[in-house]
Structure formats: C-alpha cells, structure tokens
Amino acid sequence: MDGWLVVEWVVKSGLLLAILLTGFAYTTFYERKLAARIQVRIGPNRAGPWGLLQPLADGIKLFFKEELIPAKAYKAVFILAPIITALPALVILAVVPWGSRIEFFGRMIPLGIADLNVGVLYILSVASISVYGIVLAGWSSNNKYSMMGGLRSSAQMISYELALGLAFVGPIMLAGSMSLGDIVDAQRGIWYIVFQPLGAIIFYIAALAEVNRSPFDMPEAEQELTAGYHTEYSGMKFALFFMGEYIKMIAVSAIFAALFLGGYRGPFVDQFPLLGPLYLAAKIVASLGVMIWIRATLPRLRYDRLMSFGWKVLLPLALANIVVTAIVLVGLDL
Amino acid sequence: MGGLFEILKGMWITFKAMFERSKTYQYPEVKRPVRKRFKGRHVLKRYDNGLEKCIGCSLCAASCPADAIFVEASENTDAVRFSPGERYASTYEINLLRCIFCGYCEDACPTEAIILGDNYELSFTDRSQSIYTREKLLEPVTPGGKPTPQQVEPGMFDRSIPVMKNPD
Numbered sequence: 001m002d003g004w005l006v007v008e009w010v011v012k013s014g015l016l017l018a019i020l021l022t023g024f025a026y027t028t029f030y031e032r033k034l035a036a037r038i039q040v041r042i043g044p045n046r047a048g049p050w051g052l053l054q055p056l057a058d059g060i061k062l063f064f065k066e067e068l069i070p071a072k073a074y075k076a077v078f079i080l081a082p083i084i085t086a087l088p089a090l091v092i093l094a095v096v097p098w099g100s101r102i103e104f105f106g107r108m109i110p111l112g113i114a115d116l117n118v119g120v121l122y123i124l125s126v127a128s129i130s131v132y133g134i135v136l137a138g139w140s141s142n143n144k145y146s147m148m149g150g151l152r153s154s155a156q157m158i159s160y161e162l163a164l165g166l167a168f169v170g171p172i173m174l175a176g177s178m179s180l181g182d183i184v185d186a187q188r189g190i191w192y193i194v195f196q197p198l199g200a201i202i203f204y205i206a207a208l209a210e211v212n213r214s215p216f217d218m219p220e221a222e223q224e225l226t227a228g229y230h231t232e233y234s235g236m237k238f239a240l241f242f243m244g245e246y247i248k249m250i251a252v253s254a255i256f257a258a259l260f261l262g263g264y265r266g267p268f269v270d271q272f273p274l275l276g277p278l279y280l281a282a283k284i285v286a287s288l289g290v291m292i293w294i295r296a297t298l299p300r301l302r303y304d305r306l307m308s309f310g311w312k313v314l315l316p317l318a319l320a321n322i323v324v325t326a327i328v329l330v331g332l333d334l
Numbered sequence: 335m336g337g338l339f340e341i342l343k344g345m346w347i348t349f350k351a352m353f354e355r356s357k358t359y360q361y362p363e364v365k366r367p368v369r370k371r372f373k374g375r376h377v378l379k380r381y382d383n384g385l386e387k388c389i390g391c392s393l394c395a396a397s398c399p400a401d402a403i404f405v406e407a408s409e410n411t412d413a414v415r416f417s418p419g420e421r422y423a424s425t426y427e428i429n430l431l432r433c434i435f436c437g438y439c440e441d442a443c444p445t446e447a448i449i450l451g452d453n454y455e456l457s458f459t460d461r462s463q464s465i466y467t468r469e470k471l472l473e474p475v476t477p478g479g480k481p482t483p484q485q486v487e488p489g490m491f492d493r494s495i496p497v498m499k500n501p502d
Contacts (some may be wrong), residue, residue, distance in 0.1 A: 038348045040357045297348040298341065 004107065012113050013094075020090060024246045025055035030285075031292045038296040065235040070142055073232065077140035082233065082240035085133030088126045089247040095119035096254045097181045099264045099276025111264075111276060115181040120168050123180075123255060124161070127210060130244060131157045134229050137241070141232040149228025152218050152303065159310040160209035160216075166318035167203035170196040170325050171259045180255075184263030193260040198321045200260040202314055204290075207252040209310065211245060214295035218303055253287035254280065261287075373435045373450035376428055378472045381496075384479025386416050386472065387447030389494045390423035394439035394448055402432035403439060412491075414483040419494020426468035430456055444495050 029044070029051070036043025044051040069078055096119075099111030116122050131154050138150020172178055174195060175186035183192075193200045209216035220228035230241045257263055261283050264276030301309065359366050368374065379387045390407030408424035416422035439448050458464045475481050 034352075037352045037356075040351050040354050042356045042358055042360065045360075293345065293348065297344050 008107070008109060009113065012109075016093060016113060017090060020093065020247050020250065021243075023250050024243050025059065027246045027250060027288060028058070028242075029055050030288060031295075034289060034292045035296045038293065059239070062235055062239045065238075067235040067237060068232070070232050072142045074140040074142070077136050078232075079237070081133045081137035081140060082237045082244070083133070084136065085130045086240045086244040086247070088129040088133075089244045089251055092123055092126045092248070092251045093254055095122050095180050096251075096258050097184055097264060097276075098280050100269070100273045102273045111273065112181065115179055117177070117179045119180040120172060120178045120183075124165055124168065127164075127248075128157070128161060130248070133244070137233070138229040141229070143232050145225045145227075146229050146231045149220060149225045149231070152225075153212065153229060156209055156212075156216065156218055156306060156310070159307060160206045160314070163202055163310060163314040163318045164206035164210055166315070166322060167199050167206060168259065169322050170199035173322075173325055173329060180258050180263070184258050184265060187262040187265055191260060191262040191265075196260065196321070196325070198317065199325075200256075202318050202321065203256060203259065206310075206314060207256065208291065208294070209306075211248040211252055213245075213249065213291055215298040215301050216306060217300060218306055249288060249291060250284060253284040253291070256287055257283035368452045368454065372452055372454075373437050375430065375451055375453040375456055375466070376433075376439070376471055377449050377451040378426065378468065379447050379449055380473055380475060380479060380482075381418075382476060382479055384475045384481055384484065385418055385491065386422060386482055387445045388423045388426065388443075389417050389419050389445055389447070390421045390426075391444060393442040393444060397438040397442035398433075399436060399438060400432045400434045402429045402434075403427070404429075410491075412486050412488045415486050415491060416482045416484075417494070418491035418496070421494070423468060426471060428466045428471065429464055430466055431458075431461065431464040 032054070033043040033051070044054040047053040047057045069075060094113040095116050097110070097112035097115060101108045101110045134153045134157075135150045138146040138148070138153070141147070171183050171192050174192060175183040177183060177186070186192075208214075212218075212220065220230070225231070230238055233241060257280055263283075264280040266275060266279035269275045269279060381387060390405055392405040392407070395401075395403040395405050404425065404427045405423050406425035407421040410416055410418075410420060410422050416424075435450060437450050440450055456464075
C-alpha cells in the first residue's frame, strides 16, 4: 500500500461527504418544491433565484436557535443520540460504487470508496445502528412522547429490517456475490428490477419504513406524539436528526439504484466512465422524487396495521420471492 | 388488492396535480381581489362635491358591539363647512384592535358615510397605531370636488340627510 492510496481515499471520502451534505440540503429543498407542486402551490421561491438559497437560510436559522437540554434529560446520551443517528447515514454509502474506474495522473482510480466483498451485510448492519440513536434520543429526553416515538421507531425498524434484508437476497442470488460492485456489474444487460419486480417493491416499501418516511412515519406522528423522538431537540441537534433522515433517504435511493436499477450503468458508460456518477445521480433523484410523491399522497398508516403489514404481508412475500427465485435459478441451472 | 388499486389511483391524481397551475398567489406582489361584500377597513365617504357624508350623529358608535368607534361632533357654518347640515364629525376614531368587522356601523349610518372597504392589510407595530383617525379614514376627494372645509353660499346645504330613493 503506497501513500497515494491513502490520499486517494481521503479525497474520495471528503468528496462523498461534501456531496452528501449538500445533497441533504437540496433534498429538503427538492421535497418542499415537489410537495408544493403536488399540492398546487409554488413552494419556497424567495431566498435567491428560484428559492435556491432556501436550504442555506434554513441552516443559518437553525444555527442561531437556542439549544435546549431538558432539566431531567440524561445529558450525555441526549447529546450523543443525534450523532449516533446521523453518522451511519453518512458512512453507509461507502460501499456503493459510483462508477467503474477512471485514469487520473497515471493511476487507475475506482469510483467508489470501498468495494467490500460483504457490502450488502455492511449496509444492513450500519443501517441498524441508527435505531440506537433514535431509541436513545427518545429515552434520554425524559418525555413520554419522545419515549413512545423512540419505542415505536425501534419496533418498526426491526420489523421492516427483516423484509429489507430478505429483499437484498434476490439480487445477491442473481449476481452470486455480496459485493455491490459485482451486483452492479452483473446488471450490464438488464436491470434486476425486471427479474425481481416483487423484490424491488418490497425493498422500496421496507426502505421507506426503515428511513421513517411517510406513510410509515409513525415515530414522528405529529397528531399523537407531537414530534416523536426529537420533540425535545432544537437547533443543530435537531438538524442532525433531520440530516440523518434525509441522507438516509439518499443512501437508500443509491442502494436501491445499485441493487435494482443497474447502479451507475447506462448507455456509453464503458467508453466514458465519468458518465457513471451522473447516471447514478439521476437514478437517485428519480427515486427521491418517488419518495416525496408518496409522502405527498398517502396518509400515515395506523400503528397496528403497520406492524401487521410488515409481519403478515411483507415478510411472507419476501420469503416467497426468495423461494421462487431460488427454484427458477436452480431450474434454469444458472 | 383493491387497496393497491386505490393507492395507484391516488398517486395518479397527485401526479396530475403536479402539472396544474398553482392556485396560490405570490401575495405581496400579486393580490387576490376581494369579494364584493368583503368587510375590510372602514372608509368615510364624501359626496361628489367633496363634502363629507358623515354628520357626526354617533349612531355608528352606538351600534358598535365592540365599542370601537369614538365620534365627537362640531358645528358647521357656511363659511367653514365640512358636511351638509348642522354638524360634522370633528373627531372620528376607530380602534381597529377592537373592531370585529361586523358592519353594524355601516347599517346604522343614516347618510351611508361609513363603508367597510377592501383594505385588509392592517398590521401595527404599536397599539397606538391601531387607532385610525378621521384623516386616515376619509377617502380622497374625487376630481370635480373640493377639499373640506369649504366655503359655500348660505342655504345650499341645510339638509343633513340627503334625499334617498327607495331601494328597488
């Protein structure tokens, strides 16, 4: 391992973090604009041209908000919880490739931070860590609504993680590898959403529940829980939760693109490797758009229905999907 | 499975909504015109010749359920004439923080001098700003009229309440 490799990793990680943090800000803007269009409104358009500086204005506002810690909160955990929630969202994208490789000063640089051979397992395990942040936030706030939100959130995430994990299995079996790089490469011809339509739908629904997006935003159901686990948070600590949620949306979209939509693959990507990140970005934006569209359309599910949907519908369907995929694979002797 | 169809139907409706023209207005720049019978801030009306319609009778103050109106009348003379008849409102104040915009003053007025207009942009930074005086409430003089006080020939404006037609 030479020194340049370290430089390469540092540069790529810094780039990814910068893209994610800007992406987070503009995802909120994208959501507000698109939701406004769906509700036949105009949306933010005052700050800067077309309202493009709105995320900046929001950020500055949050910086100057008072940071309140409730008197009877468990202070250390209270401060730690938003960090535990936001960090996994940032590191989860390390295993998703953004392109093949480009030549740069005579070095072949793979576009992507690390292509682990157990990338899928890495994603599942890192994604689960953020549940701790939410539960701890709810518990340390010493507030019944926060507690309820945190508990609901943990139950929901654990339930839907099963379906999510099983939805990963389809592409793994088709590609014969757990590395996301191999899975993307295996979709050179046809995207896996064609072979695994049910798997893709299950993945998408479970992912919505995993990132607490509407219609599965039970942990922060305003009408019953005020704001759920982040009721007591204000200022930048609140912004960290927000950041965690939106970056996880981006991450989940990127993973969905890698597993089912061919990742960075698209026309001419083999001749021009720099097209790869653009294709991936386009797929992420499209997937985010669908998430926002769903949020602007569907009402929140009742909690018991949410749980029974996860356990009685999604889980059996995901299992059946695996069985059918396996039988077809063995039958066709692939 | 029926539920799935309903979800897709709902998604289609919101998808179509994306391409509709926005129903909201860009408020400070574009203002939606108010309805014909909208009750906004009061306006004190004038006759075409510029004389004030208000004769200072205080019936509006008496009818006001919120006690928002204060009127003080003074004598008109033909040399210094504000309104037809004997008296005019030398002080006319409406406290818009008290006003409930019910329009009873409009109904009570014998000369149709007070009308609830179309101005709804009533924000104050101080409570004293909410008291609208006679000068603020009076509408501007229309072309062809003269500002008050006017000097008129004696005997022309002795009747305080104009001859009104029966409504059709």
